[in-house]
Amino acid sequence: MKQSLYLFLFLSLCYSCTSNVKKQQKNTKEKNSIEQLFSEIENGKYPATNAILISQNDSLLFEKYFNGYGKDSLQDVRSTTKSITALLTGIAVDKGILKVDEPIFTYLSQYNKDNLDNWDDRKSLITVEDLLTMRTGIGCEQFFGDMGFPDCEDKMFDQKDWVKYGLDQKMAFSPKEKWLYTGTAPMIMGAVISDASHVNIAEFASDYLFTPLDITNHYRWAKNKMTGRYFTAGNLRISPRNMLTIGHMVINKGKYNGKQVISEKMINEILSEKVELPQNYSFFNTAGNSWEGQDPATYGYYWYTEKAKIKDREITLKFTFGNGGNYIVLVPELDNLVIVFTGSNYGKPIINKQPFDMMYTYVLPHFLK
Template sequence: MPPGWFIGLILTLALNACAFSRPIPVEKQDIDPSYRYEVPQVDRDGWKTQSLEAAGIRQQPLAALASRIRDKTFPRVYSVLIVKDGKLVFEEYFNSHHRYQFYEMHSVSKSVTSILVGIAVDQGLIGVDDPVHTYFDDYRGIEWIDKPYPITIGNLLTMAHGTDWDERSRPLSDPKNSIRAMTDGDDWLPFILNHQLVEPPGTRFNYAGGMTVLLGEIVSRASGMDLGEFAERYLFHPMGIYIEGWHRSPLGVVNCQGGLYLRPRDMAKIGQLMLDKGVWQDDRVVSEEWVKASLTKRVTAEYGWGYGYQWRLGQAVIDDQLVDLFFASGRGGQHIFVVPELRLVAVFTAQPIDNSGGHNRNFIMMEDYVLPAVTGLATPKPFSMQSGQLSRYAGRYRHLETGEEATVTLGAAGINVWPAFWWRIPASPIGPNRFIGYSGRTGHLYFKFLSDQAKQPERFEARFLFGKRVYERIQPP
């Protein structure tokens, strides 16, 4: 019998091969013979519906997507909805889920809270430049209030608050994780306000659910209304959205950073509202100015995404063109994607807990199935390039923002890009200075080397999960 180390090596190699092998092209994938597309039903929720054919959307990629969810290629997915030109054209539920079911939004709640802040701004109740401490004078004795810290509502909206809140360096299971410590306690507001200022506000993105809780409390205090009542009166009722509930602290503070429960059709309404610049079915809900401000990049977030007012901003690579999009993102695979140029809204829900890879899977489904169905465009075709031409890309590069390094070497059919924090990624040429790779963890990765054709590249862009990372050369081949 082979030694254990040898078996482990073979398994590791096999897993790596699966992780980085290209998927079967969507147009060649098998379709579950029991799958039948049906036009979404008209209900009393205000949505108009339309067939995929009438919307000019190809059915085959979406039938393939439904089949891959059914056969567990994409496990633990609950629903996929697509809205095109303001009409619901695709609605599928899986694993016995249905359209009337409510799902905890987790951090999608933050993007909804941003809309509530915008409504309060529109009403003249608050302003983005207002210092946060002016709304919490009843918390004297805390340094944030007494000193006071120069943190504004705008700093909270952009997650550039400057405090020592730590939600990312420790797992959620760790009691020292800031969001875990907050939700484990009874009195959330003093816990949040007791965090120390460690850098100038506006300097750096630091994801912090507690800052969104402060935003909700500010809206409540400025309006004189419970945040849930404010949301019902000015957002949910005007849009015909019924919510099952909004999780609260033991003392009644609304968990507006992660505790909202919505149905998928109502998630799509939130996306459509933002797509239509604050209007839902001819009625103004929030100002166009607020929507524009929310979708303007203020800081750089994870994966090189832009970040506005509690909304992430990205770009999809479609036929060698960059197409802007924005999205709300929640734990485990709760997403609202909006692609303005295509007049497209896509919604995904999934098992939020114990769902490894659930977040990234939605990006892969969006890029590999939804966008090709809508645009009719497939993955770029291979481009011929000789090994002598490829050698100019080899070398060591460093990510501009984090300092992480990546090594580029020659590969069997192109190049290998090897980030210091990850596995080797084989990438094939698809054009001058352009390569495409694939990972089961992130989907397609696009690499573009930046230089004149005759010169050695000085940097490259890596695009994946709709984000962008730029690496500069630090060492030649």
């Protein structure tokens, strides 16, 4: 009887040990999916990736740098700057400095039909929200490049007054009629904030966004030396950790360390799905991942939304996008997952979407346990 009991206990112990080993092996395999991604990058699979930071519930879980970059390195995040301009707009609205439904010339009093080229009465109808949703009707477009409109941003840098240059362009549509991605809109938006608040945009950002987030260094704005305007459409240089801090504030509905930096109402507006991207454009599809029933990405106030289908589950991502592969990605339903990518694939419209393949293949499955 005792021998049978000992045998039973021994077999139970062996089963338990084997079971635990299998669980440990399984857990190790799951945990290593992110490390596997890092190895793939080091082996050249995702070229010119400079940093990946991943946090959950405000806790930094993974942080990896490549190509000589480090935690304090400044990355030119290109159009992710636009998304930060949207946050500054939210602050200005909260403070009563401006309203999104007001015509932009309410705030830009120095520009009018008498000193602007190609004046069209439809320009007087452009609102702040039209700037924020890229639906001004001004005939500039640089996202697709096949719509027959000029890419006005490149030529803008040759002008003395970047804002006037954008306002000078011909109208192609009425406001709100069509989404045309252009750097001129957020450049004008920065001027609206600056002129309405009577403070240059760098000071406004420092006082009301960066300092409240404890971001006091490791960022730098681009400036027009002739007019003193700061470039609010791109070329902000900022560290990945500062990008992560911004992501934490946004995913926490505008709160940081218990303080409401931006109202929850404005965060919801910024992240809302106001416009469906033309041509059924999907960041995941461009990166090489598609599924049945795939929907195009949508646009809010300089922030994007796209839904991913992974392991038969649909997940909603809110994100910024900067040429080169510079993203702040928010996944609220996965315990406030925030992912920061930086990269230098500038001017490469396919490769600079490679973070979406990284997320689809490695990152999101890791957190879908």
